[in-house]
Amino acid sequence: MGRGRPRKTDPDSALETSMKLFWEKGFDGTSMNDLAAATGMAKPGLYANFGDKEALYSKALTHYFDELGSPLLDELARSPGPLAVVIRRFLDAVTASARDKTNPSGCFVVNSLIDCADRPAPLEDLARAFDAKRYAAFLDRFRLAKRQGELPADADVGALADFFGGQVLALAVMGRAGADRKSIDHVIDMAMTVIPTD
Amino acid sequence: MGRGRPRKTDPDSALETSMKLFWEKGFDGTSMNDLAAATGMAKPGLYANFGDKEALYSKALTHYFDELGSPLLDELARSPGPLAVVIRRFLDAVTASARDKTNPSGCFVVNSLIDCADRPAPLEDLARAFDAKRYAAFLDRFRLAKRQGELPADADVGALADFFGGQVLALAVMGRAGADRKSIDHVIDMAMTVIPTD
DNA sequence: TCTATTAAATACCGATCGGTATTAAAATAG
DNA sequence: CTATTTTAATACCGATCGGTATTTAATAGA
Numbered sequence: 001m002g003r004g005r006p007r008k009t010d011p012d013s014a015l016e017t018s019m020k021l022f023w024e025k026g027f028d029g030t031s032m033n034d035l036a037a038a039t040g041m042a043k044p045g046l047y048a049n050f051g052d053k054e055a056l057y058s059k060a061l062t063h064y065f066d067e068l069g070s071p072l073l074d075e076l077a078r079s080p081g082p083l084a085v086v087i088r089r090f091l092d093a094v095t096a097s098a099r100d101k102t103n104p105s106g107c108f109v110v111n112s113l114i115d116c117a118d119r120p121a122p123l124e125d126l127a128r129a130f131d132a133k134r135y136a137a138f139l140d141r142f143r144l145a146k147r148q149g150e151l152p153a154d155a156d157v158g159a160l161a162d163f164f165g166g167q168v169l170a171l172a173v174m175g176r177a178g179a180d181r182k183s184i185d186h187v188i189d190m191a192m193t194v195i196p197t198d
Numbered sequence: 199m200g201r202g203r204p205r206k207t208d209p210d211s212a213l214e215t216s217m218k219l220f221w222e223k224g225f226d227g228t229s230m231n232d233l234a235a236a237t238g239m240a241k242p243g244l245y246a247n248f249g250d251k252e253a254l255y256s257k258a259l260t261h262y263f264d265e266l267g268s269p270l271l272d273e274l275a276r277s278p279g280p281l282a283v284v285i286r287r288f289l290d291a292v293t294a295s296a297r298d299k300t301n302p303s304g305c306f307v308v309n310s311l312i313d314c315a316d317r318p319a320p321l322e323d324l325a326r327a328f329d330a331k332r333y334a335a336f337l338d339r340f341r342l343a344k345r346q347g348e349l350p351a352d353a354d355v356g357a358l359a360d361f362f363g364g365q366v367l368a369l370a371v372m373g374r375a376g377a378d379r380k381s382i383d384h385v386i387d388m389a390m391t392v393i394p395t396d
Numbered sequence: 397t398c399t400a401t402t403a404a405a406t407a408c409c410g411a412t413c414g415g416t417a418t419t420a421a422a423a424t425a426g
Numbered sequence: 427c428t429a430t431t432t433t434a435a436t437a438c439c440g441a442t443c444g445g446t447a448t449t450t451a452a453t454a455g456a
């Protein structure tokens with residue numbers, strides 16, 4: 001099929017590696033030389049496959065969301081189990097991801113919210129868009145719970161979504177900062193008490 | 199008193215300006231040339247007064263904590279008013295600071311927790327130390343409340359301190375990310391409901 | 397006024413930055 | 427075997443990086 005010289009590095013693998021490097025070291029902390037060395041794809045290959053540094057970061061962040069964020073959000077928004085179980089499972093999954101030693105610590109989206117707050121505007125917008133999707137998933141799930149009578153009719157689902165969206169930010173930062181599991185569990189346990197019961 | 203040529207830029211003012219620049223743009227996002235231009239102190243002056251870039255960042259972060267963090271924490275830990283009032287006042291103050299348009303957005307300490315997670319170890323340690331002081335202030339205040347009977351005897355003050363420490367992280371990120379006031383108030387309002395009543 | 401002292405200002409260092417032009421290698425199609 | 431295509435690999439670009447050596451300006455004390 002392909003005619004020319006075979007690629008040494010699969011672009012998907014290079015994107016995965018780039019994602020981890022940006023996630024760990026941030027936009028300014030990661031150089032194109034770093035990326036070339038880590039991915040095994042020389043710089044001209046990176047530019048040919050992904051565009052400039054900003055485009056690569058954007059693709060890396062999108063890849064993160066598609067691979068690690070979106071599946072969790074889909075399960076959160078759609079899982080039919082008892083509300084408290086679904087919420088806690090999601091927060092536990094966020095914690096596990098933020099503390100996972102086989103990946104960079106924290107959450108790449110949350111890191112980007114901080115890191116890209118004065119960066120090229122498209123990067124900031126992208127991070128905020130992914131952040132908004134988390135809020136939307138919580139909102140969907142709380143609305144579902146209300147329809148199903150798991151929440152009182154007067155429960156403020158928007159406020160609950162804001163609150164739990166905030167808890168994810170807290171867990172992500174704590175994971176990044178190396179907080180121990182017990183401290184994080186305290187946050188989750190107390191946050192769960194906010195969910196109103198009939 | 200001073201014998202030589204008078205200084206053009208007061209080192210305290212240069213430190214204040216450096217703090218704001220690091221706070222806004224992070225460690226890697228701020229160059230020594232940027233700092234020289236913003237402070238009005240030429241690069242050799244910066245190195246003579248503060249040491250290298252890492253030392254300047256360290257002094258800038260410490261300055262931030264001394265000026266903006268420590269006073270709030272002292273009031274939190276020592277204020278005698280009703281517990282709920284003191285906690286809410288503190289969270290409101292954090293929110294106001296994180297959203298203050300006359301300063302960079304967010305909290306410099308929280309930004310550093312994210313930004314310095316793989317940086318020269320001393321910077322990461324410093325950010326964590328300031329983070330721990332916030333936890334300690336909450337702990338002090340909840341212990342005081344317990345002694346004074348404002349909290350039930352079986353209240354878990356450590357868990358409460360972890361939880362509210364986490365809320366500050368959430369508020370700081372939300373402020374940095376440009377969240378609107380209403381969303382942040384939702385987080386605060388719901389977090390307040392976690393405080394047990396007698 | 398002369399000297400010592402302090403700091404500003406400029407110029408400069410090698411290294412690295414993001415990004416690209418150029419060349420060499422490896423495959424297929426004829 | 428040759429020509430073409432696709433990629434790798436190297437070298438290179440001007441700009442900027444963190445950091446410093448050197449020179450010049452401005453003060454106080456003698």
